[in-house]
């Protein structure tokens with residue numbers, strides 16, 4: 041790879057493609073709420089990376105019949121898919137009842153599963169809750185594989201080396217995307233889009249005197265109806281999906297995936313051994329069979345979860361501590377807080393990230409940071425707060441142009457952009473500075489392109505027009521995601537919905553005290569559970585602590601807006617032998633910044649199981665706004681460049697939703 045390709049990442053992307061790419065991120069307002077890593081990509085001026093639309097779209101999940109064993113089918117381009125059938129209710133004694141078909145997508149390892157260098161399958165989760173692991177592996181799988189795989193290519197390693205190559209497997213948790221049965225809180229896409237636009241126009245909590253009342257009523261309408269529906273079994277069935285989408289059964293699904301993948305591996309081994317014996321004569325030791333054997337009920341998990349994916353990870357580790365081979369948890373959620381509400385609010389470091397904005401903006405000056413004012417970081421912060429207040433008092437009208445319709449820029453729009461900036465400073469501080477800099481000069485047009493680029497089209501397709509508005513042809517894949525977020529979160533954390541108006545206001549005030557910048561936004565997450573009626577049938581109560589068969593690797597940024605360093609340290613204490621690897625940067629999960637040091641730590645852990653020393657702090661190789669000067673280091677090896685590229689691809693994937 042040439043240095044010029046790397047440096048292309050540091051160019052400011054074209055405005056329009058940014059607006060488009062940030063589309064998904066903005067949906068947060070419309071009721072999509074958690075901590076999640078859903079992926080959309082920036083179209084670079086140079087298409088140097090494979091981030092564009094997912095190829096092989098001829099594939100449909102309906103072509104695969106769900107089965108209780110794994111059978112991989114080729115899908116998309118270079119991937120394999122399967123639908124694994126599991127009981128909806130694992131605790132049902134008679135083995136009957138409804139089934140869930142878990143959608144799984146595998147990016148195959150660079151060596152066959154029968155090769156001695158095959159390291160196993162790394163399961164990934166992007167967060168959310170409600171994020172699609174299938175989507176994650178399609179978009180990010182190759183980059184994640186680059187990080188976990190051995191540095192050298194398998195063509196150059198002997199089959200006897202210790203180098204390991206891994207499958208990367210993404211799955212859609214219950215209630216999410218391609219896993220069935222699915223559900224929706226809206227009869228069709230157009231009613232959902234209308235609802236989202238109206239919610240946006242009402243403004244977020246804190247935007248006006250009436251914002252609380254409006255959101256409270258919206259919560260009743262949406263959450264009550266949706267959850268009652270989800271808690272009702274279909275005619276003739278016993279189980280209702282809404283009782284079985286929470287994290288504990290998903291952890292059990294992960295165990296099932298681990299076992300069934302091993303069963304499949306064993307079959308491949310038998311086939312390969314027979315072929316081998318045919319060609320080379322009978323191998324008395326049956327080496328291939330030996331190394332691919334399914335250790336039934338003893339198979340161990342390899343896992344890499346981010347954000348909400350750390351809730352799933354620590355839940356699994358608590359339920360099945362003897363079934364862990366590797367577990368990387370990045371952007372760590374305090375599970376006690378998550379499940380019960382006890383403990384400090386997670387937004388405590390968010391404002392410190394905003395202070396860093398002032399610092400970096402001051403360092404780069406007005407050209408790279410149009411929001412710059414003289415007088416140092418504090419003046420820059422004050423300039424922002426003045427603009428913030430001004431727009432809160434009176435929104436800004438923007439006339440139509442040939443790129444956007446007429447619009448008003450509201451305080452909600454500013455706070456939404458701020459939210460994205462705090463989550464992903466490298467990606468979004470430059471946008472934040474640019475849009476708000478223009479806005480402070482009375483020019484709102486770039487901000488409008490951004491805002492309107494985030495609106496989903498409710499334009500019906502031809503098939504939809506033919507089939508009529510209630511048909512499935514009128515649905516957009518993934519349209520149900522915000523509902524999945526609520527279904528999982530609100531049944532995991534029943535306390536969230538159990539609150540009255542006064543209680544909510546007290547909670548909201550607390551959040552605002554903890555973070556002036558993010559408190560209002562975070563209050564929306566709880567709002568998304570107000571009135572939720574579907575309760576989980578199978579929960580685990582903790583304590584969330586265990587001696588695991590292999591120690592966990594926690595990763596945290598020094599400053600993370602919603603999963604603070606403190607919660608990684610707390611969780612680490614509950615899992616003896618685990619280590620917190622810290623990335624000295626800002627944003628949500630270490631994926632917000634590239635760091636060779638972090639990537640090498642993760643690789644070493646997957647390759648050899650070895651953890652970093654306690655208290656290792658990794659530098660990020662790029663800083664928000666300052667970026668380009670720090671990007672390329674002298675003497676970087678080829679393989680470091682490849683790693684850096686993989687991480688930069690990750691940094692540029694816009695993350696949607698809260699956790």
Ligand SMILES: *[C@@H]1O[C@H](CO)[C@@H](O)[C@H](O)[C@H]1NC(C)=O
Pocket residue numbers: 215216217218219221222223224515518520
């Ligand atoms: C989305 O909602 C529709 C309508 O209820 C449903 O048919 C579909 O399966 C759902 N998809 C997911 C992934 O939940």
Ligand SMILES: *[C@@H]1O[C@H](CO)[C@@H](O)[C@H](O)[C@H]1NC(C)=O
Pocket residue numbers: 426429430433
């Ligand atoms: C916003 O309105 C308040 C109350 O009317 C006023 O005190 C304040 O000066 C206004 N701020 C700006 C920046 O216009």
Ligand SMILES: *[C@@H]1O[C@H](CO)[C@@H](O)[C@H](O)[C@H]1NC(C)=O
Pocket residue numbers: 078094171172174175217218517518519521
């Ligand atoms: C759901 O999965 C499909 C692949 O089957 C993917 O193309 C789509 O983007 C996913 N949707 C979401 C919202 O993740």
Ligand SMILES: *[C@@H]1O[C@H](CO)[C@@H](O)[C@H](O)[C@H]1NC(C)=O
Pocket residue numbers: 585586587616
């Ligand atoms: C882990 O093992 C240690 C040493 O045997 C023991 O003292 C501790 O209680 C165990 N912790 C858990 C959570 O089982």
